[in-house]
Amino acid sequence: MAPSLIETTTYSPVKLATKSAIDIQTKPTTCLDRLPHVQCHVRARVPTTTGSDVWMYLYENDADDKEHLAIVFGNSIWSRSLNRVWDGENELQRMVRGAYTGDLHPGRTSSWADDSQQHGPTTLTGAPLVRVHSECFTGETAWSTRCDCGEQFDEAGRLMVAGLTSGASSGRSTPDDSSEPSEPSSGVIVYLRQEGRGIGLKEKLKTFNVQDLGRDTLEANLFLNHPADARNFGVATAILVDLGLGVDSNPAGIRLLTNNPNKLGTVGGPRGEVKIKERVPMIPLAWKTDGEVGIQSPELEGYLKTKTERMGHML
């Protein structure tokens, strides 16, 4: 008879969790005492295949050594830390790091534009759509059908570009909410380098093998002695504040695109630094289109089932 998964622990150099440990380690650790300090180091315009430009903001922070990103749609949102004048810098250096208003063009010498297209510190009249997205090399780059991360990323971008953020077609959770004007062309995807729910690509690939050996996606993490979810979203909150989406400058709040109760409970920050006005659900494409488009696979079915039945996702 083939040995069970637990019995293989004696032959493996990896320290594996026992079944009883698996039963008690399902609570993720995501509460922070304070927000990390973030600094936007560079911003650049990226023309995209959608036909719209997006603004890519690259951040460093004092909580980890990763380069996290914010992908900003529209011209109403801007970074405070990027905009500050840095000691000793000249106009060319400001433009090279993306701290300019208006548009760049050959021969431009000042970072301050005086034309009508000028955009500067965040000016919003409504609650912008925000997605806090964690890196998934397999789903976003290597065509994996084990998860729907790539599809979710594309859908978030599509919603932000199209401004389809109200009414049933966007899956908006409170369709009759018309009390405040929306910002159809403003939105942010905060892209966190938290591969594999924070355990890294090497460990995530091991969990794929554990999944193929019969565990679900949550148990596979625990089996390798990782928490079910090793992430916290403090950097995302700090980035949103830096982008002018904190309650101090954006009392209308944000509309957060997620099914994850943990994100909903923590992206607002330990002191309510960002107001989450509304949750916008992320519905798998195949569910919305009766399977006509969207990823379908037994692995994705298992992944979504585990999310809903064991991780509390609001799907």
Ligand SMILES: Nc1nc2c(ncn2[C@@H]2O[C@H](COP(=O)(O)OP(=O)(O)OP(=O)(O)O)[C@@H](O)[C@H]2O)c(=O)[nH]1
């Ligand atoms: N450990 C592990 N991580 C996975 C697996 N499949 C996908 N991931 C990771 O799960 C993360 C997906 O996170 P998000 O896109 O933020 O989504 P979410 O936490 O499910 O919440 P939503 O906002 O509802 O989408 C990414 O970091 C993926 O790399 C898996 O089988 N095991």
